[in-house]
Amino acid sequence: MKYYIIAGEASGDLHGSNLIRGLKAADPRPDFRVWGGGLMEAAGGQLRKHYRDLAFMGFWEVAKNIRTILGNIKFCKQDILDYQPDALILVDYPGFNLRIAKWAKQQRLRVFYYISPQLWAWHSSRVHGIKASVDRMFVILPFEEAFYQRYGYEVDFVGHPLLDVVDSVPAAENFRQDNGLDNRPIVALLPGSRRQEIERMLPPMLEITPSFPGRQFVIAGAPSQEEAFYEDIIERSAAGASQVRLVSNQTYALLKQAEAALVTSGTATLETALFGVPQVVCYKGSRLSYLIARRLVNVPFISLANLIAEKEVVKELIQEAFRPDRLELELAKLLEPSTRQQILEGYALIRGRLGEAGASRRAAELIYQYLSEKA
Numbered sequence: 001m002k003y004y005i006i007a008g009e010a011s012g013d014l015h016g017s018n019l020i021r022g023l024k025a026a027d028p029r030p031d032f033r034v035w036g037g038g039l040m041e042a043a044g045g046q047l048r049k050h051y052r053d054l055a056f057m058g059f060w061e062v063a064k065n066i067r068t069i070l071g072n073i074k075f076c077k078q079d080i081l082d083y084q085p086d087a088l089i090l091v092d093y094p095g096f097n098l099r100i101a102k103w104a105k106q107q108r109l110r111v112f113y114y115i116s117p118q119l120w121a122w123h124s125s126r127v128h129g130i131k132a133s134v135d136r137m138f139v140i141l142p143f144e145e146a147f148y149q150r151y152g153y154e155v156d157f158v159g160h161p162l163l164d165v166v167d168s169v170p171a172a173e174n175f176r177q178d179n180g181l182d183n184r185p186i187v188a189l190l191p192g193s194r195r196q197e198i199e200r201m202l203p204p205m206l207e208i209t210p211s212f213p214g215r216q217f218v219i220a221g222a223p224s225q226e227e228a229f230y231e232d233i234i235e236r237s238a239a240g241a242s243q244v245r246l247v248s249n250q251t252y253a254l255l256k257q258a259e260a261a262l263v264t265s266g267t268a269t270l271e272t273a274l275f276g277v278p279q280v281v282c283y284k285g286s287r288l289s290y291l292i293a294r295r296l297v298n299v300p301f302i303s304l305a306n307l308i309a310e311k312e313v314v315k316e317l318i319q320e321a322f323r324p325d326r327l328e329l330e331l332a333k334l335l336e337p338s339t340r341q342q343i344l345e346g347y348a349l350i351r352g353r354l355g356e357a358g359a360s361r362r363a364a365e366l367i368y369q370y371l372s373e374k375a
Helices: 010-026 038-043 059-064 066-083 094-106 124-133 144-149 162-167 195-207 227-236 251-257 267-274 287-296 304-309 324-334 337-353 359-374
Strands: 002-007 031-036 046-050 087-091 111-114 136-139 186-190 216-221 244-248 258-264 279-283 315-318
Touching: 002 010, 002 066, 002 094, 010 031, 010 038, 010 087, 010 111, 010 162, 010 359, 031 038, 031 066, 038 046, 046 066, 066 094, 087 094, 087 359, 094 111, 094 124, 111 359, 136 144, 136 359, 162 267, 162 359, 186 195, 186 251, 186 267, 195 216, 195 227, 195 258, 195 279, 195 324, 216 227, 216 251, 227 244, 251 258, 251 267, 258 267, 258 324, 267 279, 267 304, 267 337, 279 304, 279 324, 304 337, 315 324, 324 337
Parallel strands: 002 031, 002 087, 031 046, 087 111, 111 136, 186 216, 186 258, 216 244, 258 279, 279 315
Antiparallel strands: none
16 A cells, blocks of 8 residues: 655654554555655655755744645645555644645545644644544544543544653663763753754753763764764854764763753653653753743643653743753752652553553554555
C-alpha cells in the first residue's frame, strides 16, 4: 500500500520513522512519501519537505510567515493528489495537519492521525473537526482516550513512543572523552529545536553558568541547526562562553550523563523525565503569543511531565518567571539530594502511567488492519 506521512518537527520525524518501520513489518509491499527529516528518509520514506522549513511557532511568528505556510499547504495538497496514497498519516503538528485532514477527507482519502493534537489543553471544540475529518486517531497519553470519549469519538491508546526510544539508547561510555568534557557533573541545557525559541531561551540559561563552577554546562544542539548558530549565541554571552560546551545531535546521550537539566517546554520535558534527570522546565514566547495563549489554555501545567503526573513534579518557569535569578535558584534546589529524590519518585509515577513499550508498532499494525478491512 502507499502511505503519505506528514511530520513537521524533530520529534515527529523520530516517531514517524518508527511508524514506517512498523508498517514495513505489517505490510508486505509498502511505499512511503513523507514530510519529515533524515530519520524518516533513512527508514525508507521519499522525503518531499524537511521539517526545518516548516518550523514557525507562536501567533505572531505564524502571521509573519503566512505566505510561506500557505505555499507549503498548496504544494502538499498537489503532491498528495499526484501520489494518490491508500492512507494519509498525520503525525502531531496540528496547525498544519488539521487543515490537510479536512481537505483530504473532502478528497475521499483515508486519514489517520498518530499523536493527537493537544485539544485537552486549549480549543477543545476542534474535536468536532477531527471527528469529521480523521478516520482513526491513535493517542499516546493515558488521559486522551477519556477526553475523546466525552465527545463520542472512539480512539486507540497505543502507549507512548518515547518508551521505546529511551529504553533503546546505548550507554555512550565514551561520551565525555569524545566531546572534550571533564569529570565534573553535567548540567544539560535543552533550549529547543527552532531558531526562534533557541534565541529566546538560551541566553538566560547561559547567564547563570558562572554561579556553578563545580558543574559543566552542555548545550544539546538540535540536528536542524548549525553549530555556528549556537557558537554565535555563546560568544555573545560573556558569562557563559568559558563554561559551556556544545554537543550536536546527541541529546539522549547527553541526558544519560546529566545530573540536572534546564529544558524548554515541549516533548523534551517528558524525554528528560524518562531518562531520570531532575529538571527545571522553561518557556518564554513573544508577549502577544503569550497573552493570547493565556486566555485560551485551560490546563494547570505546560509540561508533559506535570500533566501526566497530574501534579507539580518539576518546577515550571514561564514567561516573566523565566529569568536568570529564578533559574539559578531552582537549579540550586535540583542539586540537593532531597529534591532529587522527590522528583525521581514523581518520574516513576509518570512512567507507570504511559503504558507498555511498542507504541509505533501497535499504531502501524492497527493502520494496516483498518486499511485491510476496507480493501
